[in-house]
Amino acid sequence: MTTLEINGKPQELNVDPATPLLWALRENLHLTGTKFGCGIASCGACTVHINGQATRSCVTPVSAVAGARITTIEEVGGDKVGRAVLDAWVKHDVAQCGYCQNGQVMSAVSLLRSKRHPTDADIDQAMAGNVCRCGTYQRIRAAIKDAARTLG
Structure with missing residues (x-):
């Protein structure tokens, strides 16, 4: 046990x-x-x-x-950072098929918890291990930047 x-x-x-x-x-x-x-x-x-x-x-x-x-993703929206990321994901209509999005969100939240004002290089590094077969990478980047602005 x-x-x-x-x-x-x-x-x-x-x-x-x-x-x-x-x-x-x-x-x-x-x-x-x-x-x-x-x-x-x-x-x-x-x-x-x-x-x-x-x-x-x-x-x-x-x-x-x-x-x-x-x-897990079931709990990630329970704080300010998680909520900002989830709201930005919806605002930027990030998901297409949606299969990868839980992992994408979890990586984005982890990034913004450690670095509130990430550069493009920071975003690339944090998100590098997440594959999106639909290719929504530009919307993912925009959503992360938007969430970061929301967080101040």
Whole structure:
């Protein structure tokens, strides 16, 4: 039995310690906002925050996050930064198919929590591991810049 802090609440999981966090979230806790994309941490669809840092959950074993604060897309809008990013995503009509957007949002929120006034290079670096098959990268960049302006 493993206890994890997910979205501010302790969660008891009876899973093999080697189970990827992604599958513990989706299959055991029914938090399905975190998506499976590639399984090798290359696409970013499975991004969650671990102690505030954007992390690929598909390659992160449950045993590696015991004692950490884990935040999923289901909870990310609960603070000023998360709300600003979500509002900017809607304002700029970022999503097309939407599959990658949860990971994109999680990476953008992590960036703006650490750097309120990111440069284009900062945005490129923070978002580099997130693939959007629809190619909405310009709208993603615009939304991040808009959220940063909103945050002041």
